[in-house]
Amino acid sequence: MRLIVAEKNISARRVAAILAEDQRVATKKEGGVDTYSFGDTTVVGLKGHVVEVDFEPGYTNWRSAERPPRSLIDAGTVKRPTEKKIVALLQKMAKKADQVIIATDFDAEGELIGKEALELVQAVNPRVPILRARFSAITPQEIRRAFAEPTELDFALAAAGESRQIIDLVWGASLTRFISIAARRGGANILSVGRVQSPTLAMIVDREREIERFVPEPYWMLTLQTEKDHTPLELRHTAGRFTDRDEAFGAKERTKDPLTVTEVKEGVKHDRAPTPFDTTALLVAAGRVGISAANAMRIAEDLYMNGFISYPRTDNTVYPATLDLDEVLGMLTKTAFANETRWVEKHRRPTPTRGKKSSTDHPPIHPTGPATREQLGEDRWKLYELVVRRFLATLSPDAEWATMKVNFDAGGEPYTATGGRLKEEGWRRVYPYSRAAERIIPVCTVGERLPILSVDLEEKETQPPPRYTQSRLIQTMEELGLGTKSTRHEVIQKLISRRYVQDGPLRPTLVGRAVIESLEAHADTITRPDMTRTLEAHMQLIKERKKSGEDVVNESRGMLHSVFEGLEAHEDQIGEGIIDRTVAERTIGPCPVCGKDLQLRQAHGASQFIGCSGYPECTFNISLPGVMWGKAIRVEKVCEEHGLSHVRLIRKGARPWDIGCPLCSHIESNAETLRMMPSMSPGLLAELQARHIYTVPEIARMTPEDLAGRLGIGTKTAATLVAEANDVLDLLRRRSEMKKFIRAEVPPRRRRSHAKIAKQLIEAGIDDIQSLGGAKPGLLKKAGLSDEETEHLLTRAREVNSEKRLKEAGLPAVSVKKYVAAGISGPEDFAALHPAYISAVSGVRVETVWKHAQTACEALGREPPEKITQKKLESGKKELLQVSGIGEATIERLYLAGITDAASLAAADPKEAAAKSGIAVEKIRAYVASISTERKTKK
DNA sequence: GCAAGGTC
DSSP states (O other): EEEEESSHHHHHHHHHHHHHSSSSOEEHHHHHTTEEEETEEEEEEEEEEEEEEEEEEOOOOOOOOOOOGGGGGOOOEEESSHHHHHHHHHHHHHHHHHHEEEEEOOOHHHHHHHHHHHHHHHHOOTSSSSEEOOOOOHHHHHHHHHHSSOOOOOOHHHHHHHHHHHHHHHHHHHHHHHHHTTTTTOOGGGGOTTHHHHHHHHHHHHHHHHHHHOOOOOEEEEEEEEETTTTEEEOOOOOOOEEOHHHHHHHHHOOOOEEEEEEEEEEEEEEOOOOOOOHHHHHHHHTTTOOOOHHOOOOOHHHHHHTTOSSSSSOOOSSOOOSHHHHHHHHTTTTTTHHHHHHHHOOOOSOOOOOOOOOSSSSBBBBSSSHHHHOOOHHHHHHHHHHHHHHHHHHHHOEEEEEEEEEEEEETTEEEEEEEEEEEOOOGTTTTTTTOOOBBBOOOTTTTTOOOOOOEEEEEEEOOOOOOOOHHHHHHHHHHSOTTTTTTHHHHHHHHHSSEEEEETTTEEEHHHHHHHHHHHOOOGSSSTHHHHHHHHHHHHTTTTTTHHHHHHHHHHHHHHHHHHHHHHHOOOHHEEEHHHHHHHHHEEEOTOSSSEEEEEEOTTTTTEETTTTTTTTTOOOEEEOGGGGEEEEEEEETTOOOOEEEEEEOTTOOOOESSSHHHHHHHHHHHHHSSSTOOHHHHHHHHHHOOOOOOOHHHHHHHHHHHHHTOOOOOHHHHHHHHHHHHHHHHHHHHHHHHHHHHHHHTTTBBBBHHHHHHHHHOOOHHHHHHHTOOOOHHHEEEEEEEHHHHHHHHHHHHHHHHHHHHOOOOOOHHHHHHHHOSSSSSHHHHHOOHHHHHHOOOOOHHHHHHHHHHHHHTTOOOOOOHHHHHHHHHHHHHHHSSOOOHHHHHHHHHHHHTTTTHHOOHHHHHHHHHHHOHHHHHHHHHHHHHHHHHHHO
């Protein structure tokens, strides 16, 4: 039996289908693994590596004294099956095989996977001949060729891969253990280190340092609007960015009529056809057509497996000589791209474009088989089309642009406008993905004058470099050679799961930063991309048999030993360093009260503050704006007066907010409120601050005795101060309540901030919602409110006041809402108005109203109204409705006069009732008369 | 409990 071992299931299936030619392929599942048989041949797919390299037993205890982290450097390694089912099946089949062909991918890692298979086979069948088939695309032609001329396994190539495995394991595991133990972290909190992850983390840390150091510089852009034949045209000042304000303004000032064309330059620009696809370029291009990197990779893999495109994991951007470009073009004439292909065949450039990277493992990504849209479905077709079009573009002529540059002069100031028109479409004809934005500018002649419509000077600011996005980081990793196409994404995930970085635009955590700083100080090698470059150079030497794998690994072990010399000598320092630095990042400087450390602290949720590490003995603290304004970080600058680090609030997409010295800012921002206390004098203020009393709340919380002791003043004076402090706090509380109210009730509008409205009101002596309710409408209008807004605000203010007062009187919130809506403005209304009336207007049952009236009157210390039941009220209403001239509306008014039924109407004094109800006295008299007539009739 | 690299 002939056994063929492929790298993965899907390529096993595909290889079987091709090699079987006309024979039927029997698919069989054995022990959960698919096998593909035809004739005497069985094809089985691995799952990439099916064994894993690890240390020999005896090194599992991290804290073993005999086996410290450093002992891992020279520890023996073993290969351990990780895919047991596949290993078992492979060995079962190998026993029956009389020939084995390794058909794994054609690269160092594929060769190693092949060698792993070979070792597994030889372990059970030492004598079986083992061959190697090499192919870089799973196409019938390529596969047939590869199997027609099989070679030997390349042990040097596999050894290159093995060396990488061991070096990665040894460095990674030993350093991970060392740093974790030093920083006393275990379990889920270990601090991992690795050849790829650590330099990647270092990049993120570096970027963060850059952003923190960044100081924005202002600059100015000067533009001029003109027109020609009614076509608007924007000109730029040739200076571009003005960094000097006076120069910018000077240039603007000097820009004057006439605006004259001084020069017209026409030219031709070659727009080079794009280079062949490697993985990164494919992923970037796929991103432009709306396919995410991860998705694109998955689809490309699938297209490759089914023979539509070549191997999608490649760094090569140069077509190898062996690739028959004519044949690919011929194949494409059988696709939907026949027209484009024929055009390319006709206009083909002498040699295809080539990129910078040339490697031999795989050709650039190109189409290998014809496909239809129906066959592939939308997404796969989109990517296939992209690969096809890119291939065509690499064989197409360059595009050509006709460019035009027009220079102007306006009062001696030079301006310019540039335009471009696509003259020769070239490759853009077959590759329409990148935008070819034409900018046509009107034809101008030298000496011509155009009008100056406006001259605009715009002030801008230089921006700090942005944090890495995941895809940007993947690109940078690629540029630096960190990781592979299939691992880069995973590395970033690892940094996130280790809590080294936060997702979003990637930002390092304190721990991530501390680890990088420690490694930079003592094991610099592992934090730099150079380690990967060196490793790759060494792997190349192994491939070329200029060095043995063993030599390379041993050299690396030697280097790691010398790294450990430094590490072990500083273990305590490194451990404390990491522990301290996570703390130090938050430490601001000495507490003004007790001298211990002030620290930036994050409370639960969105609050942050500066607290004393001496808490609870020392309660000194400085409040900070919530994290919605930015996360507080320490910056390098230190306050000369207080010795405290300056604090900055950083927020995504916003300019950092520099608070400066937090204590200076604390003192300054609170001095104003302290001065609101009537007894506050400059001398007293200085005295308070000298005693580290900076805020009104601190005074308000103190007992007079305490304050007297601290300041050396009399208890009586101190008591006055404490009382004043409480008054100020109360005033501030009411003002802030009012501000909140205005924010909620007044819609936002340009040039009218809520803070500004509140400020104007406060200046006019309005400090709370209550006085706002009684404010003159003119005042609000002056603050920028419209008539409608003014009325709304005043009404709402009154309502809120009513609500508040009713609630304070002890009425439940649900009913209060109803009363307020009915115009009841306070508890005294319950004493003054008849419950029947309140019930009628508010819809609350009269018994409930009466109960509330009792509560309200008790709060006021007034006599409660007489009790009345719902039943009695209803029967009384019936009686009243009988009276001619009395309807629902009249009844409500009669209630105001305490008239609830026929009897009370009869007994009413018409004059008094008229006054209370607002009904004309004649009408009341008529009602009363009608009642007495009725009564007489009844009798 | 460690890495990085295959594959899914």
